[in-house]
Amino acid sequence: MLKYKIDVADALERKGFNLYKAKTTKLLSQDTLKKIKKEDTSISLESLNKVCLILDMQPKDLIEFKATEEEEEVKKKYNF
Template sequence: MIIFKIDILKALKENGYNTTYLRKNKILSESTIQKIRNKDTSLTLKNLDVICSMLEMQPGDVVEFIKTE
């Protein structure tokens, strides 16, 4: 199972990117923002790339794989 390691929206806000900015500038769609809010990790690689770029992080800093049975 893949989970978020960080609170993405909080981290983006701390870097000056609130959800209104993300939507208005078409950086992330409303559906993507809702997925993040709901801890739904079924993001596209393109969206993960955008998030990593904005936060200056690697994907492994944002998501983590946890082995489940």
């Protein structure tokens, strides 16, 4: 399961990127910003790219993968 390592919404706000800026610049959709605020990682790679651009970070600085119990079982089942 993917999780944000940092509070991305807060980092964007500190850079001056809010819902108004999203609407006027169209760099990120308002829907994407709402997902980020809810810590929903189901954003597109294009959106992730733009977040990295705005924050001057790499994806590895923003997200991490932590296997759930179910995912660990899949790994065991298929010998990953």
